Amino acid sequence: MRIVLGVGGGIAAYKVASLLRLFTEAGHDVTVIPTEAATRFVGVATWEALSGNPVSNSVFDDVPLVNHVRLGHEADLIVVAPATADLLARAATGQANDLLTNTLLMARGPVLFAPAMHTEMWQHAATQANVETLRSRGVTVLEPASGRLTGSDSGPGRLPEPEAIFDAALALADGLRDAGTGESEGIFPLAGRTVTISAGGTREPLDPVRFLGNRSSGKQGVALAAAARDAGATVRLVAAHMEVPAPAGVELIEVETALQLREAMLSAAAGSDVVIMAAAVADFRPADVSGTKIKKRDDHTDPVITLVRNPDILHELVAVRDDAGTSQLVVGFAAETGDAHGDVLEYAEAKLKRKGCDLLVVNHVGADKVFGQDHNSVVILSRGGAEPQSASGSKHDVAAVVIDRISAELSRVFPRT
Numbered sequence: 438m439r440i441v442l443g444v445g446g447g448i449a450a451y452k453v454a455s456l457l458r459l460f461t462e463a464g465h466d467v468t469v470i471p472t473e474a475a476t477r478f479v480g481v482a483t484w485e486a487l488s489g490n491p492v493s494n495s496v497f498d499d500v501p502l503v504n505h506v507r508l509g510h511e512a513d514l515i516v517v518a519p520a521t522a523d524l525l526a527r528a529a530t531g532q533a534n535d536l537l538t539n540t541l542l543m544a545r546g547p548v549l550f551a552p553a554m555h556t557e558m559w560q561h562a563a564t565q566a567n568v569e570t571l572r573s574r575g576v577t578v579l580e581p582a583s584g585r586l587t588g589s590d591s592g593p594g595r596l597p598e599p600e601a602i603f604d605a606a607l608a609l610a611d612g613l614r615d616a617g618t619g620e621s622e623g624i625f626p627l628a629g630r631t632v633t634i635s636a637g638g639t640r641e642p643l644d645p646v647r648f649l650g651n652r653s654s655g656k657q658g659v660a661l662a663a664a665a666r667d668a669g670a671t672v673r674l675v676a677a678h679m680e681v682p683a684p685a686g687v688e689l690i691e692v693e694t695a696l697q698l699r700e701a702m703l704s705a706a707a708g709s710d711v712v713i714m715a716a717a718v719a720d721f722r723p724a725d726v727s728g729t730k731i732k733k734r735d736d737h738t739d740p741v742i743t744l745v746r747n748p749d750i751l752h753e754l755v756a757v758r759d760d761a762g763t764s765q766l767v768v769g770f771a772a773e774t775g776d777a778h779g780d781v782l783e784y785a786e787a788k789l790k791r792k793g794c795d796l797l798v799v800n801h802v803g804a805d806k807v808f809g810q811d812h813n814s815v816v817i818l819s820r821g822g823a824e825p826q827s828a829s830g831s832k833h834d835v836a837a838v839v840i841d842r843i844s845a846e847l848s849r850v851f852p853r854t
């Protein structure tokens with residue numbers, strides 16, 4: 438396999454010499470492209486000696502070979518390690534100011550970034566947005582390892598071990614991500630699994646211009662879809678009204694009303710290993726939908742809107758799964774405020790029993806909490822009676838915890854055969 442190994446300007450560049458060794462010893466032909474800054478940490482001679490190939494970081498070397506086009510085109514796989522904050526930013530914004538970024542823009546095969554930087558840089562909103570942009574384009578960005586960093590600090594930001602990067606890179610290149618074999622399970626725990634997720638809030642029409650809706654933005658459902666995709670799953674996103682775009686690389690099925698959502702979910706759930714109901718479904722809809730705009734009346738009588746119950750989709754998905762005896766994990770969300778008769782968790786426990794789903798992700802809601810916000814705080818309850826698990830942070834962080842929990846539950850309850 439032809440591999441381009443991009444090396445960023447970080448102290449962890451020295452560890453990448455071992456990664457290069459692993460690739461060449463496995464028989465791969467590796468061209469190393471260090472950034473200018475990387476050559477301050479490890480010299481070009483090291484990369485040339487270990488790879489057996491000439492090394493350059495300039496688009497102006499060997500111009501007749503048109504390296505800035507050729508290397509990206511010919512590569513079966515591009516691995517960037519260490520991926521610094523600067524390199525992630527340049528890749529996310531499509532810059533082409535050195536040989537490595539040109540090569541990334543020309544890539545036709547899979548691309549993997551193994552980040553390494555100080556924790557603050559990794560957690561900075563700018564870096565996280567760049568990582569999300571890259572992931573949404575189908576690029577694999579590994580999570581950095583946690584531990585001692587260059588100074589006296591420690592935390593997430595260490596370069597994953599060369600063996601881990603090597604395994605992830607080969608799994609990616611071999612398409613194991615889709616095949617779902619055991620080898621890829623550690624890196625892409627949902628490889629080979631199909632996950633159907635509902636997101637957003639339904640709208641129930643009153644007349645051609647008005648509807649009854651709710652405050653769901655769809656952000657949590659979209660974050661779940663992105664996290665499931667990054668875990669290697671094939672993702673179907675059934676989206677009612679959302680304020681945010683669907684992530685790239687997922688199948689999008691758009692709906693408007695609870696009845697349409699029900700239909701789409703029942704059909705998408707068939708053949709899915711996991712079904713997640715993150716959408717806010719209207720419990721009621723107007724009994725009659727006026728074909729024309731409802732007008733104010735001259736006699737000053739006000740219209741009365743009669744509501745009828747919508748079906749409980751989550752409950753129905755569980756019933757269909759149980760009737761068919763399918764190996765499927767069904768996950769619900771619960772929005773609770775608590776009141777004088779019970780607190781949030783008491784209501785949530787009762788809801789878990791009533792709905793019969795395997796996991797219930799419980800949100801504490803209020804006018805200023807959860808809806809439309811970027812942060813969330815949840816408790817995950819399980820039908821099996823495991824200890825409630827808490828997660829909080831950005832909706833992206835919460836999604837990662839929920840998807841991790843789902844992956845673990847899935848391999849426990851329905852291990853791969």
Ligand code: CTP
Nearest residue numbers: 714716718720747748749750751769770771772
């Ligand atoms: N849900 C559903 N169909 C409905 C209503 C809700 O599938 N008609 C799903 C939601 O997507 C969520 C879970 O059920 O996964 C719980 O939603 P929530 O609004 O908290 O519960 P309700 O069943 O509506 O109960 P209540 O409003 O009485 O608290």
